[in-house]
Amino acid sequence: MRRDGQIAQLLREAGESVPYTSIDTFHEWWNRxxxxxxxxxxxxxxSELDSWGFDPDTGNLxxxxxxxxxxxxxxxxxxxxxxxxPVINQSEIGxxxxxxxxxxxxxxxxxxxxxxxxxxNMLQLxxxxxxxxxxxxxxxxxxxxxxxxxxxxxxxxxxxxxxLQSEQGAWFWCKRNRNIVVLVTEDVPLHEDYHxxxxxQVRSLARTDNxxxxxxxxxxxxxxxxxxxxxxxVDSDPFRRALVRSYHYRGEGPESRPxxxxxxxxxxxxxAKSGCDWSARLVPLKNVTGWRHTQDEITDDQHFRIIGVxxxxxTREVQQWSQPLLQPYGQGRALxxxxxxxxxxxxxxxxxxxxxxxxxxxMAPTVHLLPGADESVTLDPFVRDALxxxxxxxxxxxxxxxxxxxxxxxxxxxxxxEVGDDVPxxxxxNYCWMTVRQLFDLLRHGHYLNxxxxxxxxxxxxxx
Amino acid sequence: MRRDGQIAQLLREAGESVPYTSIDTFHEWWNRxxxxxxxxxxxxxxSELDSWGFDPDTGNLxxxxxxxxxxxxxxxxxxxxxxxxPVINQSEIGxxxxxxxxxxxxxxxxxxxxxxxxxxNMLQLxxxxxxxxxxxxxxxxxxxxxxxxxxxxxxxxxxxxxxLQSEQGAWFWCKRNRNIVVLVTEDVPLHEDYHxxxxxQVRSLARTDNxxxxxxxxxxxxxxxxxxxxxxxVDSDPFRRALVRSYHYRGEGPESRPxxxxxxxxxxxxxAKSGCDWSARLVPLKNVTGWRHTQDEITDDQHFRIIGVxxxxxTREVQQWSQPLLQPYGQGRALxxxxxxxxxxxxxxxxxxxxxxxxxxxMAPTVHLLPGADESVTLDPFVRDALxxxxxxxxxxxxxxxxxxxxxxxxxxxxxxEVGDDVPxxxxxNYCWMTVRQLFDLLRHGHYLNxxxxxxxxxxxxxx
Numbered sequence: 001m002r003r004d005g006q007i008a009q010l011l012r013e014a015g016e017s018v019p020y021t022s023i024d025t026f027h028e029w030w031n032r033x034x035x036x037x038x039x040x041x042x043x044x045x046x047s048e049l050d051s052w053g054f055d056p057d058t059g060n061l062x063x064x065x066x067x068x069x070x071x072x073x074x075x076x077x078x079x080x081x082x083x084x085x086p087v088i089n090q091s092e093i094g095x096x097x098x099x100x101x102x103x104x105x106x107x108x109x110x111x112x113x114x115x116x117x118x119x120x121n122m123l124q125l126x127x128x129x130x131x132x133x134x135x136x137x138x139x140x141x142x143x144x145x146x147x148x149x150x151x152x153x154x155x156x157x158x159x160x161x162x163x164l165q166s167e168q169g170a171w172f173w174c175k176r177n178r179n180i181v182v183l184v185t186e187d188v189p190l191h192e193d194y195h196x197x198x199x200x201q202v203r204s205l206a207r208t209d210n211x212x213x214x215x216x217x218x219x220x221x222x223x224x225x226x227x228x229x230x231x232x233x234v235d236s237d238p239f240r241r242a243l244v245r246s247y248h249y250r251g252e253g254p255e256s257r258p259x260x261x262x263x264x265x266x267x268x269x270x271x272a273k274s275g276c277d278w279s280a281r282l283v284p285l286k287n288v289t290g291w292r293h294t295q296d297e298i299t300d301d302q303h304f305r306i307i308g309v310x311x312x313x314x315t316r317e318v319q320q321w322s323q324p325l326l327q328p329y330g331q332g333r334a335l336x337x338x339x340x341x342x343x344x345x346x347x348x349x350x351x352x353x354x355x356x357x358x359x360x361x362x363m364a365p366t367v368h369l370l371p372g373a374d375e376s377v378t379l380d381p382f383v384r385d386a387l388x389x390x391x392x393x394x395x396x397x398x399x400x401x402x403x404x405x406x407x408x409x410x411x412x413x414x415x416x417x418e419v420g421d422d423v424p425x426x427x428x429x430n431y432c433w434m435t436v437r438q439l440f441d442l443l444r445h446g447h448y449l450n451x452x453x454x455x456x457x458x459x460x461x462x463x464x
Numbered sequence: 465m466r467r468d469g470q471i472a473q474l475l476r477e478a479g480e481s482v483p484y485t486s487i488d489t490f491h492e493w494w495n496r497x498x499x500x501x502x503x504x505x506x507x508x509x510x511s512e513l514d515s516w517g518f519d520p521d522t523g524n525l526x527x528x529x530x531x532x533x534x535x536x537x538x539x540x541x542x543x544x545x546x547x548x549x550p551v552i553n554q555s556e557i558g559x560x561x562x563x564x565x566x567x568x569x570x571x572x573x574x575x576x577x578x579x580x581x582x583x584x585n586m587l588q589l590x591x592x593x594x595x596x597x598x599x600x601x602x603x604x605x606x607x608x609x610x611x612x613x614x615x616x617x618x619x620x621x622x623x624x625x626x627x628l629q630s631e632q633g634a635w636f637w638c639k640r641n642r643n644i645v646v647l648v649t650e651d652v653p654l655h656e657d658y659h660x661x662x663x664x665q666v667r668s669l670a671r672t673d674n675x676x677x678x679x680x681x682x683x684x685x686x687x688x689x690x691x692x693x694x695x696x697x698v699d700s701d702p703f704r705r706a707l708v709r710s711y712h713y714r715g716e717g718p719e720s721r722p723x724x725x726x727x728x729x730x731x732x733x734x735x736a737k738s739g740c741d742w743s744a745r746l747v748p749l750k751n752v753t754g755w756r757h758t759q760d761e762i763t764d765d766q767h768f769r770i771i772g773v774x775x776x777x778x779t780r781e782v783q784q785w786s787q788p789l790l791q792p793y794g795q796g797r798a799l800x801x802x803x804x805x806x807x808x809x810x811x812x813x814x815x816x817x818x819x820x821x822x823x824x825x826x827m828a829p830t831v832h833l834l835p836g837a838d839e840s841v842t843l844d845p846f847v848r849d850a851l852x853x854x855x856x857x858x859x860x861x862x863x864x865x866x867x868x869x870x871x872x873x874x875x876x877x878x879x880x881x882e883v884g885d886d887v888p889x890x891x892x893x894n895y896c897w898m899t900v901r902q903l904f905d906l907l908r909h910g911h912y913l914n915x916x917x918x919x920x921x922x923x924x925x926x927x928x
Contacts, residue, residue: 078555091542091743133741162731164823176823178738266908267626274642277597279555282745358822359628359640359910444730445909446823 019198020103029195033113033123039313041117045295049308049322059286061298061306061324067092067134069406071298071306071324073288074173076355079278084288086298086306087356088326088406089173092133093164096215097151097180098223099128099188100160101196107225108196110147110188114213116404117311118325120411124213124401125205128194146191150182157184161222164446165454166362168402169354170370171304171326173282176358176446179219199225206462209399210411214451217400220461221454224440238340239395239418243463246345246436256342258435259425268432269448272351273361280355303372304328307408327408328371331399334452335367335415336460337386338395339423339433346433347460348386352450362450363442366431371410382428391420396459402451412452414459436460483662484567490669493659497577497587503777505581509759513772513786523750525762525770525788531556531598533870535762535770535788537752538637540819543742548752550762550770551820552790552870553637556597557628560679561615561644562687563592563652564624565660571689572660574611574652578677580868581775582789584875588677588865589669592658610655614646621648625686628910629918630826632866633818634834635768635790637746640822640910643683663689670926673863674875678915681864684925685918688904702804703859703882707927710809710900720806722899723889732896733912736815737825744819767836768792771872791872792835795863798916799831799879800924801850802859803887803897810897811924812850816914826914827906830895835874846892855884860923866915876916878923900924 046054051064062070069090076083099110114126128147136145136152150156161181168175190196197205202220206212212220235241249258260268291300299305310322337348352364366383369375379387386392396416403410425433439457442448449457510518515528526534533554540547563574578590592611600609600616614620625645632639654660661669666684670676676684699705713722724732755764763769774786801812816828830847833839843851850856860880867874889897903921906912913921 093738093740095738133738159727159731162727162734164734164737178734180734263623263626267623270626270628270642270644273628274557274559274597276557447911 018104019106019201020108020196021201023201023204026195026197026201030113030123030125033193037113037115037123037314039115039117039122039311042310043296044308044310044322046308046324047295048310049324052308052322052324054285058284060284065134068132068323071285072173073283073285074280074355075283075287076278076280084283084290085300085303085355086285086288086291087173087282088171088175089282090132090175090406094132094177095129095136095148095151095180096127096177096219097129097147097182098216098219099147099150099157100181100183100199101185101188102183103196107199109199109202110194111197111202111216113193113195115313116213117309117323118404118406118408118410119210119213119401120409121210124404125202125211125216126213127216127219130215146194147188150184151180156186157182161219163222163444165218165222165449165451166357166447167451169357169362169450171356171407173356174358175356177215177218179222181219181223199223200464203458203461203464206400206459207396207398210401212458213401214403214455217455217458218451221449221457222443224443239345239393240464242340242343242345243436243460245343247440249344249435249437256344258344258438259341259346259433260438262438262441265432265434265438265442269351269361269363272430273359276353276360278353278360280360302329303370309408325408326406326410328410330371332371332402332410332412332452333367333369333375333415334365334412334456335417336453336456337366337383337423338416338418339420340418341425341433344435346435347439348383348427349432349434349439349453351430351432354450357450358447363439363448363453364450365453365456368450368452380428380431382431386419386423387417389419389422391418391422393418395463398459400455400459412455414456416456416460416463482568483570483665484572484660485665487665487668490659490661490665494577494587494589497657501577501579501587501778503579503581503586503775506774507760508772508774508786510772510788511759512774513788516772516786516788518749522748524748529598532596532787535749536637537747537749538744538819539747539751540742540744548747548754549764549767549819550749550752550755551637551746552635552639553746554596554639554870558596558641559593559600559612559615559644560591560641560683561593561611561646562680562683563611563614563621564645564647564663565649565652566647567660571663573663573666574658575661575666575680577657577659579777580677581773581787582868582870582872582874583674583677583865584873585674588868589666589675589680590677591680591683594679610658611652614648615644620650621646625683627686627908629682629686629913629915630821630911631915633821633826633914635820635871637820638822639820641679641682643686645683645687663687664928667922667925667928670864670923671860671862674865676922677865678867678919681919681922682915685913685921686907688907703809703857704928706804706807706809707900707924709807711904713808713899713901720808722808722902723805723810723897724902726902726905729896729898729902729906733815733825733827736894737823740817740824742817742824744824766793767834773872789872790870790874792874794835796835796866796874796876796916797831797833797839797879798829798876798920799881800917800920801830801847801887802880802882803884804882805889805897808899810899811903812891813896813898813903813917815894815896818914821914822911827903827912827917828914829917829920832914832916844892844895846895850883850887851881853883853886855882855886857882859927862923864919864923876919878920880920880924880927
């Protein structure tokens, strides 16, 4: 069994070795996948959805098998005023798995070209396995999920990462998926929809709009494999030097330290949870107020609408199906402010309440705006001032997609901006400066970092 | 700010110093508290509960303020067959806080003699603060909560422990409380219902039936302050030697190691969660089937009943009130099997599904039987064989109380039994051998160890 130290060693050797495939070869493969993908996605009235219907008692939109997911109501009580909204309820735990292997002395990931009906661009680069339990137990009688045997059942490799992580707390009810990375040494048969890429190649592809899908990003964020500390010494760029330090320093060192201890951070987080004066619960969809329900959509005309689509595809397990999707109005925004403190890059993390989160609060990016949110109202004055600082340097700015299997063209603008000493280390109570290493330690456990924060961690990996 | 290392140092010095008070003085104080406590608890029909009533729409039993807690329905879907039961829903996060202070070079805890209406013996030894949010924001206009200012609001000491931990998943809906320990250096005014005891004195009192209450036990379990490793060398008892090692060894050492790595343990836990094919939700109490609802009780005649009580007391914040309580039929049982492996004591932990847990599964004792459960059906054959082994030594066997503020005379028999090499290290998939140190590392985070497992960890502390 390899230990984490040996994995790091693998990566340390990466500089001396070469990836299995060039990025040009990847793009050739990718373009062939696009050419071969024949997909049509058509909006249809709810009545034309096959096997989906509204329950006469609850008004919930659900599948006749009782599996997959349902659209129900979410009600928030307490707080300023009670409110309700539709929400996607998918209680089963899916698998988001990346198979990794040492090739030419370099850690490689087996990535998939995967079609999802909600994608703006049909195909995106996905984990080796991205499957709900209903998928892989074959409720809809499709072809079996490729490579699933590496993640489920008798162990065929070494588990490097294994953690339940949340998904959008604004749109899902207590959704969580198993983020899992398995290292194999055996030969793996390669299907044409899959491609081996070095970890660094995958990370660098996060700098392309709408390419690395949400499910891949969350798994990548949980892979705490860092560049060697020696990289710090040779890098002439101060941002990258502070970034590499941020991956390593745990604060035990005598000189420069993270601003806060892990104990301080955990206590800050519990304090934020304890301050919640509201609670949320599932209610029948028919009890949701303030949303229009027509034959084509359920909408509040501001945040999102529930629609139905009919899909025809030759690249997915099942060739033809229909399903509901959640379509947000407009684009979301997720932004981490980053600042070197004691020579170590710190990210400004926000304790963020979301009604559908399992435990109400998770750690979110500095700015976390949902589509339809009014930036001028929602943005904290401290953050607005920091964003207007002269010292801002934009290091990352891409538009990436949220889960295309449940959301219709849900896009988020992801940004990482560096600020200088003019932005203070003292911050409002719902914010806290943390190093990347501290976030990695939390990522071993579920329900600390929300999906948008994890996406941004995956983006941060592309900045080395 | 003191670091964990300094706290350990404090305890290391304990052998050379003396506690502030003798255990005889404690018992004198305790007997005076008992003499001064005038309490009557009387069962009443639901209609006689002041400010409590059944909601006409949902049938839920709730307080007119909408605060405190309510008795609602819990429905489980999927799995072998759907079923439902009443459940206590208390969404707000309460504070279970112990104030600690160095006195005569020894760490002391400020403990409270607290009356709860469901206690079999009126008073039990409780944390410094044990208060729901409704309590301390004074919804019921009682006297203010003593010592609350050390745990809420501007910091007045150093936070040593701060974590949200779950409570009974069979009886509560997603209940969690803030377990918090604050170290102060200042003088603390002492009220007659409170007493300073050294940590070791408190731990040793866990060997008395129904004395340390559940809320104190959970906080004590989260205090990872261990005996010095040197104790190992001088102890002639092999069990205690293996126990002390279990508090320290993290597995980095070259020679003897824990059986599993932390990564293995986390992956085992996620595997257990992923196997859940059921989901639970709140439903109106009137939708619960199979339970009789009379004017005095709601019951299935097997597991528990919901009753109403009227309380008169002079030792609590409010002198007179009435409330519902959950009364189990019979006594529960929680037992850890312990076995030295590689010279380190390991506990056999069970991944245990409970319908009211926030994330369905937590780590439970080897044996976790609810009142009303049929031992001959519920007990795993592997465990039954191990309990019948000739090598069994009973190290702990006491009856302790569950939360007397919500449960009426709920008792659990807590046991710790050592077994030998004849009980194998290979165990059924829902069990895993872990060291105490590994459990401590998980206890920094919520929702890993269930309340019964944490109670037993507090009991284990008494075995040094």
